[in-house]
Amino acid sequence: MASIKFDWSEHYETGIPEIDEQHKQLFSIGRTIEQMSMKGGENVTDREILGLVNSLRDYTGFHFYSEEKLMEEIRYEDIQLHKKHHAQMLYFVSNYDIRKFRKNFDATIREILDIISDQVVHHILGDDKKFAAAYKTYQKMHKHMEEKVKADRMENEESYGFPIKEFNSSIAYLMRDQSASGHCVIVNKEKKAKYLAMTALERDSFHADMIRVAKAVKKVFKPDAIDYMYFEDVDEHLLFHIIPKYQTAEDFGKPPVWNKGKELTEDEYKDLVEKIGSEIK
Ligand SMILES: [Fe+2]
Numbered sequence: 001m002a003s004i005k006f007d008w009s010e011h012y013e014t015g016i017p018e019i020d021e022q023h024k025q026l027f028s029i030g031r032t033i034e035q036m037s038m039k040g041g042e043n044v045t046d047r048e049i050l051g052l053v054n055s056l057r058d059y060t061g062f063h064f065y066s067e068e069k070l071m072e073e074i075r076y077e078d079i080q081l082h083k084k085h086h087a088q089m090l091y092f093v094s095n096y097d098i099r100k101f102r103k104n105f106d107a108t109i110r111e112i113l114d115i116i117s118d119q120v121v122h123h124i125l126g127d128d129k130k131f132a133a134a135y136k137t138y139q140k141m142h143k144h145m146e147e148k149v150k151a152d153r154m155e156n157e158e159s160y161g162f163p164i165k166e167f168n169s170s171i172a173y174l175m176r177d178q179s180a181s182g183h184c185v186i187v188n189k190e191k192k193a194k195y196l197a198m199t200a201l202e203r204d205s206f207h208a209d210m211i212r213v214a215k216a217v218k219k220v221f222k223p224d225a226i227d228y229m230y231f232e233d234v235d236e237h238l239l240f241h242i243i244p245k246y247q248t249a250e251d252f253g254k255p256p257v258w259n260k261g262k263e264l265t266e267d268e269y270k271d272l273v274e275k276i277g278s279e280i281k
């Protein structure tokens with residue numbers, strides 16, 4: 001009986017709220033068709049039939065489009081087959097000859113009900129549930145990755161200071177300690193990266209980021225020299241300190257001395273971050 005097929009139950013839930021809502025809407029269209037079937041042909045106007053067929057076509061089109069967008073978003077491996085099934089169903093609802101209703105209302109409405117209930121229900125239980133499982137796995141992994149990246153960023157900000165710019169493989173920070181005015185650090189995004197293990201391409205890209213930041217620092221602070229430092233045994237990340245040196249400072253001509261506890265106001269940090277950031281070319 002078609003009436004059972006259009007009763008929504010948890011059994012049909014995919015677990016993607018947006019999709020479940022749309023499926024419920026399709027079920028509701030199915031129920032309207034059932035009610036129409038019970039009224040009998042003589043009590044249904046052409047206008048009602050046309051309205052129903054149009055809403056079924058429009059809503060199905062919208063729903064399939066929504067699902068396909070999600071599939072593209074996660075690069076779903078079975079997207080082509082799923083899309084093909086959508087296209088077949090859409091073809092059916094888009095090309096239904098509504099004149100058939102007038103010729104034999106009962107048989108036509110039963111046919112449309114059977115085909116739709118059969119296709120919709122089977123499609124939801126088969127293709128859609130399979131896709132939903134892939135979508136949820138992707139979301140879980142993605143969320144986990146996002147949380148990890150966020151935690152790493154927060155940790156970096158605590159260790160170094162204020163983010164200036166994010167590059168493909170690194171992030172530049174203005175050090176909280178400004179004993180050397182303009183002291184920045186460029187941190188590789190890959191936490192476990194080791195200098196000697198980098199490929200030539202990775203090294204080039206990292207160095208290029210560092211040079212872009214150093215040039216901006218030079219422009220903003222006009223130091224007399226810049227020291228570049230990395231301490232593999234100390235630093236948790238692969239990074240380079242960019243330390244401007246000034247002839248007027250005690251450590252000029254010697255290894256740089258920092259962490260003397262010179263801190264700025266939040267507004268001053270913000271201002272410097274903007275200045276350096278705008279000079280990164
Ligand atoms: Fe669906």
Ligand SMILES: [Fe+2]
Nearest residue numbers: 067123127128
């Ligand atoms: Fe689908």
